[in-house]
Amino acid sequence: MKILSADQTHAADQATIKTDRISSLDLMERAATALADWLMNRLSPSEAGEAHVLCGPGNNGGDGLVLARLLHLAGYAVRVWLLPADKRSADCQANLDRLPANIPQAEVAEDALPTLPDGTLVVDALFGTGLSRPLEGVAAALVRHLHKAKARVLAVDIPSGLFTDAPQPADSVIVRAYHTVSFELPKLAFLLPHNAEYVGQWHLVPIGLDAKFLAKAKVEHYFVDAAFVAGKLPRRAMFSHKGMYGHALLLAGSNGKMGACVLATRACLRSGVGLLTVRTPGIGYDVLQTTAPEAMALVDPNQDHLTELPALKSYDAVGMGPGMGQEDATRVVLEQLLREAGEQQLALVLDADALNLLGTHRELLDLLPPDTVLTPHPKEFERLTEPARDDYHRLELLRNFCQKYRCYCVLKGAYTCLGTPDGPLYFNSTGSPGMASGGSGDALTGVLTALRAQSKHLSPLDACLLSIYAHGRAGTLAAEALGEASSLAHDLIEKLGLAFQELTAPEEW
Numbered sequence: 001m002k003i004l005s006a007d008q009t010h011a012a013d014q015a016t017i018k019t020d021r022i023s024s025l026d027l028m029e030r031a032a033t034a035l036a037d038w039l040m041n042r043l044s045p046s047e048a049g050e051a052h053v054l055c056g057p058g059n060n061g062g063d064g065l066v067l068a069r070l071l072h073l074a075g076y077a078v079r080v081w082l083l084p085a086d087k088r089s090a091d092c093q094a095n096l097d098r099l100p101a102n103i104p105q106a107e108v109a110e111d112a113l114p115t116l117p118d119g120t121l122v123v124d125a126l127f128g129t130g131l132s133r134p135l136e137g138v139a140a141a142l143v144r145h146l147h148k149a150k151a152r153v154l155a156v157d158i159p160s161g162l163f164t165d166a167p168q169p170a171d172s173v174i175v176r177a178y179h180t181v182s183f184e185l186p187k188l189a190f191l192l193p194h195n196a197e198y199v200g201q202w203h204l205v206p207i208g209l210d211a212k213f214l215a216k217a218k219v220e221h222y223f224v225d226a227a228f229v230a231g232k233l234p235r236r237a238m239f240s241h242k243g244m245y246g247h248a249l250l251l252a253g254s255n256g257k258m259g260a261c262v263l264a265t266r267a268c269l270r271s272g273v274g275l276l277t278v279r280t281p282g283i284g285y286d287v288l289q290t291t292a293p294e295a296m297a298l299v300d301p302n303q304d305h306l307t308e309l310p311a312l313k314s315y316d317a318v319g320m321g322p323g324m325g326q327e328d329a330t331r332v333v334l335e336q337l338l339r340e341a342g343e344q345q346l347a348l349v350l351d352a353d354a355l356n357l358l359g360t361h362r363e364l365l366d367l368l369p370p371d372t373v374l375t376p377h378p379k380e381f382e383r384l385t386e387p388a389r390d391d392y393h394r395l396e397l398l399r400n401f402c403q404k405y406r407c408y409c410v411l412k413g414a415y416t417c418l419g420t421p422d423g424p425l426y427f428n429s430t431g432s433p434g435m436a437s438g439g440s441g442d443a444l445t446g447v448l449t450a451l452r453a454q455s456k457h458l459s460p461l462d463a464c465l466l467s468i469y470a471h472g473r474a475g476t477l478a479a480e481a482l483g484e485a486s487s488l489a490h491d492l493i494e495k496l497g498l499a500f501q502e503l504t505a506p507e508e509w
């Protein structure tokens with residue numbers, strides 16, 4: 001799904017009003033009704049207790065006022081707190097005028113802040129996408145007051161004080177919500193690590209935004225949810241043979257780190273590759289043949305680390321890095337791989353120590369063949385570029401890096417972000433905190449290498465999108481089965497099959 005900027009969100013509202021021939025007041029009613037339904041489905045009037053709805057001067061405050069009315073009419077106890085304002089938006093004022101007289105309302109002031117017993121349900125409808133500067137004065141005092149209370153905070157559309165898609169001063173006062181309920185589409189701010197403490201769990205409610213407008217909107221950010229990747233994995237033909245699904249080569253492992261090599265190998269095998277050869281130091285031969293009999297082992301003359309690049313002509317894709325170490329001889333292998341893969345137009349996936357070697361020998365970056373996939377975590381990415389000032393700066397570095405080197409870069413983390421040579425960034429929706437343990441990244445390298453080897457069936461972009469989505473989905477399935485703390489990389493690998501089944505194109509007839 002697309003991620004709109006704050007300006008585009010306002011334009012989407014206008015387009016919807018025009019297409020549906022409704023007033024902006026009707027759209028507000030629609031949005032707040034969806035929000036009220038969400039809340040009422042979660043909490044009964046007795047579970048909610050008295051809801052305190054904090055309303056600002058714009059349409060976010062207007063949403064809060066509609067919500068207060070709908071809750072009241074459904075039998076919930078409600079109290080409204082208004083931010084003092086010289087002027088309210090027309091729809092906010094209209095809904096203030098419509099507020100039933102028996103809902104208690106008061107204006108907040110620095111010396112008249114709401115009393116909020118522990119557990120009070122607070123609805124934050126102070127500011128939304130129209131926030132134009134950090135909070136100050138009474139609004140900031142109210143939010144600081146909220147920080148001290150042990151309230152259950154629900155943010156409407158976005159936590160007040162948080163910008164939708166731009167960096168802000170470090171000392172900004174921002175609501176810390178437990179739940180954020182937003183309208184139709186996610187906001188870029190929700191996907192950035194530093195905002196997790198403000199946004200809490202976020203949810204989307206549909207409000208019927210104009211589909212044609214959304215289809216046409218040009219965006220720089222996408223959210224990769226199930227609908228975005230559904231059916232992208234082609235079905236296998238009845239008369240399939242292994243030659244149709246690519247031959248991948250993995251260069252991985254060193255003395256003491258054969259586990260990483262085995263995990264990448266097994267993940268690659270579980271991701272539909274036709275044939276897999278693994279180049280490993282001598283130490284890895286028995287390990288590999290025992291743990292992954294489906295893969296062919298091609299041992300390096302050196303016992304402990306990789307020193308020689310095998311001939312590449314039979315392969316469709318090469319993955320390099322897991323558990324490989326950073327010996328100088330291995331760096332020479334990497335350099336040779338980059339040169340030869342460039343000449344032979346081979347698909348490359350570089351991870352772990354391959355990235356660390358690129359970070360310490362940045363001149364090698366100029367050799368990256370087009371469409372190479374790199375899979376750094378934020379520290380590895382920093383070694384390839386520079387320390388980021390904040391989350392937005394990191395995205396800018398990612399975009400610039402991918403455009404400069406015409407590569408795909410999978411920046412790993414919650415909402416893993418894929419940078420692409422053409423500019424757009426894709427945020428993955430799947431994954432689990434259970435994946436924050438050793439080996440998950442090695443598994444991703446295996447998945448990516450397998451899908452890049454199937455280039456007869458998948459574009460580089462689709463191979464990357466399917467890989468990160470399936471890898472995260474498998475992590476979630478493993479965590480559901482075994483718990484977040486106990487699920488391991490190899491459990492994730494065993495769930496890849498289920499994840500891929502969910503992505504496979506439906507049968508046609």
Ligand SMILES: NC(=O)C1=CN([C@@H]2O[C@H](COP(=O)(O)OP(=O)(O)OC[C@H]3O[C@@H](n4cnc5c(N)ncnc54)[C@H](OP(=O)(O)O)[C@@H]3O)[C@@H](O)[C@H]2O)[C@H](O)CC1
Binds near residue numbers: 009058063133158
């Ligand atoms: N499609 C949808 O998503 C829909 C969203 N809706 C809701 O509308 C808001 C956006 O409403 P908008 O009126 O544009 O913006 P806000 O409610 O955030 O507030 C704007 C007013 O607040 C002033 N402002 C901005 N920053 C501050 C600040 N730091 N301190 C004080 N005042 C501030 C601003 O004044 P300016 O001087 O900047 O002009 C405005 O007066 C969206 O978030 C949804 O909740 C619709 O209900 C329907 C569809």
Ligand SMILES: [K+]
Binds near residue numbers: 060124125126127128
């Ligand atoms: K808000």
